[in-house]
Amino acid sequence: MKTIGNGRIDDAVERGALVDFTFDGVPLRGYPGESLATALFVSGITDLRKAPRSGTPRGMFCLMGICQECVVWIEGRRQPSCQVTLRDGLQARSGTIAGLES
Amino acid sequence: MTGLSFDTAVIGAGVMGASTALHLARAGMRTVIIDRGAICREASGVNAGTLTLHMTRAALIPYAMAGRQRWIDAPIWLGADVGGRAVEGMSVAFTPAEAEMVEQRAKSRREQGAPIEVISPARARAVEPGLNERVILAAYSEIDGYASAYLTGRAYRAALVAAGAEIREATAVVGVDRAAIDRTGGGFTIRTATGEVIRARRLVLAGGVWLEQMLGWIDVTIPVKCLINQLIVTERVRPVMRTVLGVASGLLSLKQFENGTVLIGGGWQGIGDTVRGGVEAIPDNLMGNMRLARYTIPALAQARIARIWLGLESETSDALPMIGAVPGVPDAYVIGCVHSGYTSGPYMGELLAELILGKATSMPLFDPARLVTGGAPVRSGSVA
Amino acid sequence: MTDAALMTNAADLLVIGAGPAGVGAATMAAEHGLDVVLIDENYAAGGQVYRPMPPGFARRGSPGPDAAIGDAQRELLARSPVRTAFGKLVWSVSQTFRVDAVGEDGPTHWTAPALIAATGATERVIPFPGWTEPGVIGLAAATALLKSQQMLPGRTTLVAGCGPLLLAVAAGILKAGGRVAAVVDLASPVDWMSTLPALASRPDLLARGVGWVTLLKRRGVPVLFRHAIIGVRRSAGGLAATIGPVDAARRPISGVLERELSIDCVAVGHGLVPGTEISRIFRARHRFEHSLGGWIAERDRTGRTSVGGLYVAGDSGGILGAAAAFQQGRMTGLAAARDRGRIDPATFDRLVTPIERSRARNERFGRAMSGLMAAHLGQAAAIAPETIICRCEDVTRAELDAAIDEGAATVDQLKAWTRCGMGPCQGRMCGDTAGALMALRVGDRESAGQFTGRPPLRPIPIDLLTGTYDYADIPIPGPAPL
Numbered sequence: 019m020k021t022i023g024n025g026r027i028d029d030a031v032e033r034g035a036l037v038d039f040t041f042d043g044v045p046l047r048g049y050p051g052e053s054l055a056t057a058l059f060v061s062g063i064t065d066l067r068k069a070p071r072s073g074t075p076r077g078m079f080c081l082m083g084i085c086q087e088c089v090v091w092i093e094g095r096r097q098p099s100c101q102v103t104l105r106d107g108l109q110a111r112s113g114t115i116a117g118l119e120s
Numbered sequence: 121m122t123g124l125s126f127d128t129a130v131i132g133a134g135v136m137g138a139s140t141a142l143h144l145a146r147a148g149m150r151t152v153i154i155d156r157g158a159i160c161r162e163a164s165g166v167n168a169g170t171l172t173l174h175m176t177r178a179a180l181i182p183y184a185m186a187g188r189q190r191w192i193d194a195p196i197w198l199g200a201d202v203g204g205r206a207v208e209g210m211s212v213a214f215t216p217a218e219a220e221m222v223e224q225r226a227k228s229r230r231e232q233g234a235p236i237e238v239i240s241p242a243r244a245r246a247v248e249p250g251l252n253e254r255v256i257l258a259a260y261s262e263i264d265g266y267a268s269a270y271l272t273g274r275a276y277r278a279a280l281v282a283a284g285a286e287i288r289e290a291t292a293v294v295g296v297d298r299a300a301i302d303r304t305g306g307g308f309t310i311r312t313a314t315g316e317v318i319r320a321r322r323l324v325l326a327g328g329v330w331l332e333q334m335l336g337w338i339d340v341t342i343p344v345k346c347l348i349n350q351l352i353v354t355e356r357v358r359p360v361m362r363t364v365l366g367v368a369s370g371l372l373s374l375k376q377f378e379n380g381t382v383l384i385g386g387g388w389q390g391i392g393d394t395v396r397g398g399v400e401a402i403p404d405n406l407m408g409n410m411r412l413a414r415y416t417i418p419a420l421a422q423a424r425i426a427r428i429w430l431g432l433e434s435e436t437s438d439a440l441p442m443i444g445a446v447p448g449v450p451d452a453y454v455i456g457c458v459h460s461g462y463t464s465g466p467y468m469g470e471l472l473a474e475l476i477l478g479k480a481t482s483m484p485l486f487d488p489a490r491l492v493t494g495g496a497p498v499r500s501g502s503v504a
Numbered sequence: 505m506t507d508a509a510l511m512t513n514a515a516d517l518l519v520i521g522a523g524p525a526g527v528g529a530a531t532m533a534a535e536h537g538l539d540v541v542l543i544d545e546n547y548a549a550g551g552q553v554y555r556p557m558p559p560g561f562a563r564r565g566s567p568g569p570d571a572a573i574g575d576a577q578r579e580l581l582a583r584s585p586v587r588t589a590f591g592k593l594v595w596s597v598s599q600t601f602r603v604d605a606v607g608e609d610g611p612t613h614w615t616a617p618a619l620i621a622a623t624g625a626t627e628r629v630i631p632f633p634g635w636t637e638p639g640v641i642g643l644a645a646a647t648a649l650l651k652s653q654q655m656l657p658g659r660t661t662l663v664a665g666c667g668p669l670l671l672a673v674a675a676g677i678l679k680a681g682g683r684v685a686a687v688v689d690l691a692s693p694v695d696w697m698s699t700l701p702a703l704a705s706r707p708d709l710l711a712r713g714v715g716w717v718t719l720l721k722r723r724g725v726p727v728l729f730r731h732a733i734i735g736v737r738r739s740a741g742g743l744a745a746t747i748g749p750v751d752a753a754r755r756p757i758s759g760v761l762e763r764e765l766s767i768d769c770v771a772v773g774h775g776l777v778p779g780t781e782i783s784r785i786f787r788a789r790h791r792f793e794h795s796l797g798g799w800i801a802e803r804d805r806t807g808r809t810s811v812g813g814l815y816v817a818g819d820s821g822g823i824l825g826a827a828a829a830f831q832q833g834r835m836t837g838l839a840a841a842r843d844r845g846r847i848d849p850a851t852f853d854r855l856v857t858p859i860e861r862s863r864a865r866n867e868r869f870g871r872a873m874s875g876l877m878a879a880h881l882g883q884a885a886a887i888a889p890e891t892i893i894c895r896c897e898d899v900t901r902a903e904l905d906a907a908i909d910e911g912a913a914t915v916d917q918l919k920a921w922t923r924c925g926m927g928p929c930q931g932r933m934c935g936d937t938a939g940a941l942m943a944l945r946v947g948d949r950e951s952a953g954q955f956t957g958r959p960p961l962r963p964i965p966i967d968l969l970t971g972t973y974d975y976a977d978i979p980i981p982g983p984a985p986l
Contacts, residue, residue: 025656027680032562051560056653064638070356070380071898077638079895081645082552083545084626086355086896086928086963087636095965096355096424101545103559116358118380158917165920214975254975270920277911290913355928355963369980391599400598400785401959403613404979411970411978421970424963426928 025060037106041090048104055081055088055099066090066099067113089113126152126286128476129310129320131293131334133157134164135462136455137326138276139469140476145283147477152318153285154310156292160273163328166431167462168351168385170373171204171265173234174211174225174366176460179440181232182483187464191267198466199282200275202267203377209264209364210244212255212416218368219257225368226259236261250361250417264364266375266383269462291316296323296337298449306451322451322476329394329434331442331456338449342442342491344457347433348392349385350401352409355426356380360419372412382423384413390430398430435459436491443472447489454488515541515587515616517840518603520594520782523551524826525818526622527577528833529807529840531584533620536841540586541614543605545593549581550574551624552644553826555652569712570651570826577830589614595969596959597785601813604959606968618813618840621782622833625797625819626932628774629665630883631891631901634736635772639743643669643773647676656682658769662745664688664733665773667877668713673771675716678723685765686726688747690754690774690883691876693729702872705865706827732756732883733772742768753882775877777936779820784957786811792949795871795878796822798936799954806839806856807832815840823877824870831863884940893941894934896927904938908945914953915942928963931955 026033026049033049040046041058048057055078058066065075066088078088083101090099091111099110126149130141133155141153153159171188173181190197191204211226213219226236236259244258245251280287292313299307299319310318325334332344357380365374372386388405392398406428414420434457436442441461446452455472458464467483474481519530522544530542542549548556554574557563567575581588592605592612597619604613627644629635639658641649643665646657650673660683663674674684703710720727734746734756748762776797780790783801789810790799800822807815817836818829835856842852887893889902899922907921915938918924924938925931931938935955942952 025658027650027654027656030564031557031654032564034560049560051558052653053558056649056655059649060655066638069636069895069898072892074636074898075638076636076895078641079645080627080642080933081648082626083962084929084932089928094422095967096422096963115356115380118356118358158914161917161920270923273917274907274910274912274921281911287911289911354966371980401596403596403598403602403604407970408979410966411973412980414966414970415975415978421967422965424928424965425960425969426930426963427926428959 037104039104039106039108039110041110042112050104050106052104053100054090054092054102054104054108054110057104058099070115070118126150126318126320128322128324129154129308129318130324130326131155131310132326132328132330132456133159133287133289134162134326134328135160135272135276135465136328136458136469137324138164138280139466140324140326140455140472141285142276142279142283143470143473144476145280145285147473149477151285152288152320153280154288154291154293154312154318156290156313158273158289159277159287163431163433164462164465165270165273166351166429167269167349168373168375168383169203169267169269169462170364170375170385170460171267171463172209172364172366172373172460173229173236173261173263174209174259175370175373176229176463177439178228178232180458180460180464181229181234183464183467184460185233185263186483187467188263188265190466191463192265194275198275199279200271202271202275204265204267205378206263206265207363208247209261209366210248211259211366211368212244212251213257213368214252214254214415215256221368222257222259234261235263248361248363248365250419251365252416252418266364266377268377288312288316288318293337298338308452323453324472324476325446325452325454326456328456329432331434331454333394335446335454338446338452340446340449341493342488343437343493345435345437346394347387347435348390348398349431349433350388350390350405350409351429351431352384352406352425353427354382354384354420354423357382357420357423361417365416367412367416372409372416374413374416381426382420384409386412392430392432394432398432401428401430433461438491441468441486442488442491443468444475444485444487447492513612513614515539515614516844517541517618517620518543518601518614518616519620519622520597520603521551521622521624521818521820522546522549522581522588522590523622523624523818524554524577524830525624525820525833525836526551526620527581528830529620529622529815529817529837530586531580532834532837533840534584534586536838537846538841538844541589541616542581542586543589543592543594543603543614545591547590549578549588551826552648555648558652561654593962593964595961595964597782597961599786606964610971611969618815618844620807620815620817620836620840621820622817623779623782623820625776625778625823628777628879628936629772629933630774630879631887631893631937632733632735633888633891636892636895637736637738637743639768640736640770640772643667643673643771646673646771650676650680656680657771658742658767659683660685660767661769661771662686662688662733662765662767663771664747666690667773667775668873669773671713671716671720674725675719678719678725684720684725685767686728686747687720688731688733689727689729690732690750691729695876699872699876702868705868709869733770734762736770739766741766743770745770754880755882755886774879774883776819776823778822780954781957781961782820783809783814783816784954785959786814788814790954793822796824796874797877799949805835805860807836808839823874824867825873828863828866828870831859831866834859835863879936879940881940881944884937885944887937887941893937894922894924894927896929896933897923899924901941904941908942913946914951915939916953916956918942919955925955930962
């Protein structure tokens, strides 16, 4: 199997055309159908939020929508990013909860 | 098995029983507190923790104020912080009918000493910027607040141990026998499901919704109604409110804790009973409760609910407490069925302890004799 | 709501979970005349093992064995009269089998006289210092990354834990052109060898496993048996993992031969835990079955629980693997059809026998794998005090131990005293470890208990549940007395 340099595996699937999305305002690209969490991961963005009590960075963990570690804000709603499918123009923000003491 | 002998046995380790036992133990009585479950894990551990005067029965205002202060001062007298915080509180109105209720409630509570004033919608929104701008009137009290009910058990347990009280959790009582008045001076024999037999001179029944069955052990009939309250808590949310809020109808209690979670309550009913406990929530009632909460603080739309649970609340036929000596049974006492019982609980237990210790009580108690009916007592052997 | 819409919300049978067990159950029940609604939060059937391709991906070449099975099951479902409800997240199940869910377009619900819970399993990860660092992911997560998202976990990945997923993930990374720093396995070669007789019941899967082992050997990947991750920390290049040897009880042997590896991803997993959220909500009888992953609802051979009308199928009733899950599902679907009077007992016996044989074969294999994945109390015992146990609430082992010292005697009490389990994952990540830590102090898992099961089954956005409404729409009962 071959890998595309950024961690995507090339051989077994054909992906659609790249789409644009943002995370905390940073412009990124990914393929339609990928989950937001993994598209961020393979783009080198592993820190998705800070844990509320300790302030430590957290990122995707279970990839099943269970652990809630990959929760981010997408257009006013908190969602596990591993359960969100990438689409063109998607805007997401870090899942850190503002205004809480850590 | 020969059981231990105590000055007082308290059956039911919620805040009522635990407070009573704590003050008795601190006063030097050999005290045992018995519960079929864990300490403060029924209503006392799962209620919304609201320390408000707005929804307290008018007659209970002075007790609620005293109880509230004790929760806030818990680190001093109880030895642990149960999250008791003093914040302002409001009861808001969105309709003319609710506005009238706000006025009426405020007036009757003011008469009992609660510092509640009726304020304009503009002032209400200044006090609580996150409030729905469609509020038309509000009752305001500087004296309000909340505690974290789930911290109650750990705090009381440590305090009881420190005070030298014996604790019997996971110990279901199957029956209580009254000893014949003889040279030993009477008293009670408590038979438990673990096989332990506990003897005590005095008996305090503090079993909340199970008080009707408990009083049946000593052949007294007092009907007790059991309410099944639904509670909802969100995951942590950015600060969206700073006061304790209710709606004039009484059907919303809303507060945000320091950790960011928002607790939604208000007495919406679920399914359950004294035998099965809380069984499940009713989806339409969850919906009503959540809609009311979101209407009041619109920012809650973005929050996710994380947990839903049920709590059993007791109520007597006249909706007032029963605290005092059990009529016709020497050395037996009962405490419970207090609306907003969590708020006043620490004080109510203190008062009953005063009575049991032979002192004059700082405030009047609530004579259980008025509630005794002529019916046959409920005789289930165990409330388990 | 029109009468027609109301009617479609009622069914003969609801099946929650469209993995192999759910698909097997739903299609079989429908085949025998039941009106079945199959509900899953994903957009197509497959569950975790037979996960569908992401929408927008097109496969090149022939599908791998798991993809082929998944396709076949999705095809079976498409050809059946089962009513599917995909993209629906179930958040509440009532004692009267009303199931409430939310989708993109808001809330919905169904009712039926019978319900099959086929919700699968979650991964167990026994905590270690640094396990919350971004870049540390589950073995099941790494599998999803490789097979479904078609991505590598990292440039160099440490694969650790126990069970067959270790080999699957390590081999998958190598085949995709990635590097595996090491495979760190709690088990010993003897533990693996002892599974061989059972593996013979599925020679195809055995051959696949042997192929993985051969590949690892050929590429010179160090495989360290009886080793564990001692800790992970952030480093300049990504992550630094300290690994060291463990004894037969799977406790680290301190001070001996620890080494540090530089990687950018850690894929770690210690087996699977059956998902009992639904059976716990019903207060069905459960027992702790260590060899099958932990707490499971007591069931008869066709999946009936102690609650009438409630069935459990697949890994949510005990970890036996995907192949056994499909067969088990089919048996449960047949049982539901029989219980609802669609087939008579004689027909049931005739139909169920060949399925049971096939299931038994797969179960032999599945049990051997579960044995490798079973957790040992020694692992929990060895967790360092400063380690986070509850990820959501950052509750450490030291805090849990202090609460137990003060008298907390069940996991529910532990939860009330420390907030462990109160966060948005609802105790799924910490529940098994909290139970193990409590069991170490109170004697056994049964005494330690489980977290009480309650809705919501997942965190649910309030706006999605409450919808659009006016104040007058809120059904306010009478006001409280003055």
